Amino acid sequence: MAWNILLYFTDQQRADTCGCFGQPLDITPNLDRLAREGTAFPQAYSPQPVCGPFRAILQTGRYATDTGCFRNNVMLPHDQKTLANYMEEAGYETAYVGKWHLASDGGPDQPPVVDHTVTAVPPEYRGGYTGFWRAADVLEFTSHGYGGYLFDENNQRLDFQGYRADCITDYALEFFDRRDRSRPFFLTVSQIEPHHQNDHGHYEGPEGSREAYKNFVLPPDLEALGGDAREEYPDYLGACARLDANLGRLISRLKAEGLYEDTVIFFFSDHGSHFRTRNRDSHLNGNDDYKRSGHDACLRVPLVIAGGPFAGGGAVAELVSTESLPKTILALAGVDIGGRMIGENLLDVVKHTDPRRPNEIYAQISESRVGRVIRTPDYKYAVYAPGVDGGAQASADAYEDDYLYDLQKDPCELHNLIGEAAYGNVKRELREKLFRWIEKTEGKRPHG
Numbered sequence: 001m002a003w004n005i006l007l008y009f010t011d012q013q014r015a016d017t018c019g020c021f022g023q024p025l026d027i028t029p030n031l032d033r034l035a036r037e038g039t040a041f042p043q044a045y046s047p048q049p050v051c052g053p054f055r056a057i058l059q060t061g062r063y064a065t066d067t068g069c070f071r072n073n074v075m076l077p078h079d080q081k082t083l084a085n086y087m088e089e090a091g092y093e094t095a096y097v098g099k100w101h102l103a104s105d106g107g108p109d110q111p112p113v114v115d116h117t118v119t120a121v122p123p124e125y126r127g128g129y130t131g132f133w134r135a136a137d138v139l140e141f142t143s144h145g146y147g148g149y150l151f152d153e154n155n156q157r158l159d160f161q162g163y164r165a166d167c168i169t170d171y172a173l174e175f176f177d178r179r180d181r182s183r184p185f186f187l188t189v190s191q192i193e194p195h196h197q198n199d200h201g202h203y204e205g206p207e208g209s210r211e212a213y214k215n216f217v218l219p220p221d222l223e224a225l226g227g228d229a230r231e232e233y234p235d236y237l238g239a240c241a242r243l244d245a246n247l248g249r250l251i252s253r254l255k256a257e258g259l260y261e262d263t264v265i266f267f268f269s270d271h272g273s274h275f276r277t278r279n280r281d282s283h284l285n286g287n288d289d290y291k292r293s294g295h296d297a298c299l300r301v302p303l304v305i306a307g308g309p310f311a312g313g314g315a316v317a318e319l320v321s322t323e324s325l326p327k328t329i330l331a332l333a334g335v336d337i338g339g340r341m342i343g344e345n346l347l348d349v350v351k352h353t354d355p356r357r358p359n360e361i362y363a364q365i366s367e368s369r370v371g372r373v374i375r376t377p378d379y380k381y382a383v384y385a386p387g388v389d390g391g392a393q394a395s396a397d398a399y400e401d402d403y404l405y406d407l408q409k410d411p412c413e414l415h416n417l418i419g420e421a422a423y424g425n426v427k428r429e430l431r432e433k434l435f436r437w438i439e440k441t442e443g444k445r446p447h448g
Contacts, residue, residue, distance in 0.1 A: 011195040013269035030248035038306025039313025047323040049271035061326035061341025070394035084128030095132035098190030099139040108391035120155035134171035145204025194239035209238025227277035286390035294373035381430035
């Protein structure tokens, strides 16, 4: 059958904000219920912890170094066949609501040459989405935690008042009033919460968050490293809680419409947040605030898929990358994309169809440095390109050691073992694996 597909994704949300992934407070009851009914991925990781690059991967199924979208302020190339193109060819009605972040283009730290950051995104810049559209290219530029504007498919400005996550969901619910009931739907709801509000320099939870979540428990890495987590965490949790409440509103609407049993729901985030605890080292060559790091604080994200063949899948122990989402979505739509996209069909991981599958993930780091990371269940190893600005170049010819962590002994990644002789063989083995990843994804083996 043709499953309806709902993508509900958040911005800068750590996995450990969710009850199903270890949060002790009652922040995500709706997601936790989906995790029990469907399939949870406790070891899911972002392939690129920056907003624009991750979104380019989601829309194309290609690495950021392949599309050229390796940093923010790079538009999605018009010659890319996208997820929306494939879905519409498969007979789906597509709809997109929220943050886009792929329609403006310019150099690093410069005003965009093509600038739709605060104006309507023209149809040719929408990545193949031809139907219902309620979006802003850079939503944090056109709105705050309370109030702002975005644009519809006719380029008309739509102003909203109220908590932003609620209003974005209001627009998504509007789709159900207008949809073509003769076709399956592919609806993306791209929330910006809990991303910090750039011009205010703070996370903006709903009013009352600081009191409601004053008894928060910091994750161990943030407790150890500090940053601004103790100041910002109540609002961060408040935003995550309201995101979950709005997920519940969408689920209720699906049930009211008789669509719930025929819909596969994806919940995920583009990347996490390190709360200004990382990228303070001498290898920093670019800029950073809360992401742009190969540490688990940034790479590990919530991922739950519920409904359809993912019903009753339980918790998957294997490491997976959210680079696999496009291929998984298309497989649900009956599109065999083969080797034209990166990643794997996550249903194959759930069903353990490949006993030889390597249990590791790979990530590209940009803007703060040109870096590459490999993570296994036991170790993490990263390299950086010395002297190369991560906001100016996508890749490099040579890399040097950045960090190595023994994750079984040091899950918070506090002790860099890169120079420890006892870990020499581990480092050499991981370096070889990582360089094979780089060669496979970028077409050349680096030096170093």
